[in-house]
Amino acid sequence: MKRRVAILISGRGSNMAALIRAAAQPDFPAEIAVVISNRGDAAGLQKAAESGIAVEVIESKPFGKDRAGFEAKLQAALDARGIEIICLAGFMRLFTAEFVQHWYGRMLNIHPSLLPSFPGLDPHGQALRAGVKLSGATVHFVIPETDAGPIVMQGAVVVRDDDTPETLSTRILGVEHRIYPEALKLLARDLVRLEGDLCRTTATEQADQVMIWPVVS
């Protein structure tokens, strides 16, 4: 049985599209049962609908600071569709600790940095200002703290001297689109387990590549 997934978005939805594409494969262990946006103007909604995925809008703005009120409506929508896993994909609203606790181990997020470095806003600018030579993207389980939680998967890219936040974000986005479906696959196949604050994986492949940057010849 495929695991039933809800993708939560607030904007463009390119990670959502990558997940939808991957889940369209017959052997993918999860199905995208619904895409939910907290904004009616999210560009991703149309993309999801064009892919034949059910979409729902639950506007968060009218709830203001009433996070629990918004979450009650969201939870009802998730329950109505028998959702087992949530993937946050550019979902720009914070949850209460209660909601996060309820979904702990079943809610993933993606962030465009190698966490725990550069959480929060402008991660690409943060990476450039820190002068790191490698950056990347992280898929992690959601905990109450923003852009933190047990790390499921990471992918890295080199950071060039002439990178701008835009060029770096384009390169990292390519990595995001690769690792989010892979991380969801691991979770849906029960190949990850939580040990305290860490996520352990029953990896099926060996990977011993080393990335070194810069390189001179």
Ligand code: GAR
């Ligand atoms: C992605 O880069 C995602 O990693 C980031 O928002 C973007 C959404 O793009 N998320 C965060 O920064 C979470 N703190 P998308 O709508 O095209 O997937």
